[in-house]
Amino acid sequence: MVKFGYFLSSEEFEPHQLISQALGAERAGLDALCISDHFHPWLDSQGQSSFVWSVVGALAMRVQLPITTAVTCPIGRVHPAILAQAAATAALLVPGGFRFGIGSGEALNEHILGEPWPPVSQRLDMLEEAVGLMRELWDGGMTTYRGRYFRVDNARLYSLPDTPVPVYVSGFGPESATLAGRIGDGFVSTKPDLDLVGAFRRAGGGTKPAQLSTKVCWAPTEAEAVSLAHGRWRNELVPGQASQELPLPTHFEQVSELVTEDAVRAMKACGPDAGRHVEVLTPFVQSGYDELYLNNIGPYQDEFFAMYRDEVIPELRRLAAHAAASSAQPGSD
Numbered sequence: 001m002v003k004f005g006y007f008l009s010s011e012e013f014e015p016h017q018l019i020s021q022a023l024g025a026e027r028a029g030l031d032a033l034c035i036s037d038h039f040h041p042w043l044d045s046q047g048q049s050s051f052v053w054s055v056v057g058a059l060a061m062r063v064q065l066p067i068t069t070a071v072t073c074p075i076g077r078v079h080p081a082i083l084a085q086a087a088a089t090a091a092l093l094v095p096g097g098f099r100f101g102i103g104s105g106e107a108l109n110e111h112i113l114g115e116p117w118p119p120v121s122q123r124l125d126m127l128e129e130a131v132g133l134m135r136e137l138w139d140g141g142m143t144t145y146r147g148r149y150f151r152v153d154n155a156r157l158y159s160l161p162d163t164p165v166p167v168y169v170s171g172f173g174p175e176s177a178t179l180a181g182r183i184g185d186g187f188v189s190t191k192p193d194l195d196l197v198g199a200f201r202r203a204g205g206g207t208k209p210a211q212l213s214t215k216v217c218w219a220p221t222e223a224e225a226v227s228l229a230h231g232r233w234r235n236e237l238v239p240g241q242a243s244q245e246l247p248l249p250t251h252f253e254q255v256s257e258l259v260t261e262d263a264v265r266a267m268k269a270c271g272p273d274a275g276r277h278v279e280v281l282t283p284f285v286q287s288g289y290d291e292l293y294l295n296n297i298g299p300y301q302d303e304f305f306a307m308y309r310d311e312v313i314p315e316l317r318r319l320a321a322h323a324a325a326s327s328a329q330p331g332s333d
Helices: 015-027 052-060 080-093 107-113 120-138 174-183 194-205 222-237 249-255 261-267 274-285 301-328
Strands: 003-008 032-035 067-069 098-102 143-146 151-155 167-170 186-189 210-216 291-296
Touching: 003 015, 003 301, 015 032, 015 052, 015 301, 032 052, 032 291, 052 067, 052 080, 080 098, 080 120, 098 120, 098 186, 120 143, 120 151, 120 167, 120 174, 167 174, 174 186, 174 194, 186 194, 194 210, 210 222, 210 274, 222 261, 274 291, 274 301, 291 301
Parallel strands: 003 032, 003 291, 032 067, 067 098, 098 167, 167 186, 186 210, 210 291
Antiparallel strands: 143 151
16 A cells, blocks of 8 residues: 655755644645755755754654655765764654665765765765665674775764664666665655666565655646746756756756746646646556655645645545556456
8 A cells, every 4th residue: 555745845945844844744644754855955946955854853853754864865965974873863763763765966965075976876886885884883883994985983873773774775767776676675766667666676675665756736726836836846857867967056947947837737736626636646656666755846735735635645545556456466467
């Protein structure tokens, strides 16, 4: 059965708004939370970018839901030893359980220390090394580590959860999905792609959790919703590797100039029509993922939660159950 969660967008909302949204998600009966980890927003119009670990600590005091970072990069602006400590502390605090979502990062956030931005193949190697180092630290012993990319000298974490911190690895192509299956305790993506989640499961992911996230926009009219989504999140429709390589929000402003409102309307669930939201999201609940996280663009959060609680999620649950039953029948692929 697919679980439904809310995605907290640190790039668009102030910290106190994120906490309010988390409480709204809990009241609406959603199952879990994800939260983004950025130094910069994608576009200046998004306008925010709070420090995720401060917000996670505040959330832990207010909500009972599980929380996943989606995602943190442990190979750039913050050393993996520091992130191992942060994740262990979060695991001790979050009542519903903490999942450490990680990925190979974007230059947008990681370039700020002035280091060269590595190619994706090297970043995946760095990610694998970082995971090994963090797990060694989570074992609780004194750690000295001399790796290809990272070094630690006589480091020990004293505040540790009773069980190891689960690491969910993000993937948007076959190489990263395969790595996630090989080293991860779960998988994170934004693509409702059967081949992608299949690569994760075949590489060792098996029945481990696979998370999927997407953005929608509730507004009183479709026109206002499309305008909001285009103004704040048109960068999501920029194709190729640009999202990983461009270093500044102004660059995303430039490359997204060709993304039209019509393109946003075609790709995103925008407006007050529950049927349209179900139509757009149906592939997301029929693509083999276990959890779907939804983020609502713009100010109409209460209206979003009400419609999704009463109309959209019940129908998506029905569709997901039907898809699961069909795939379980003899002869199904």
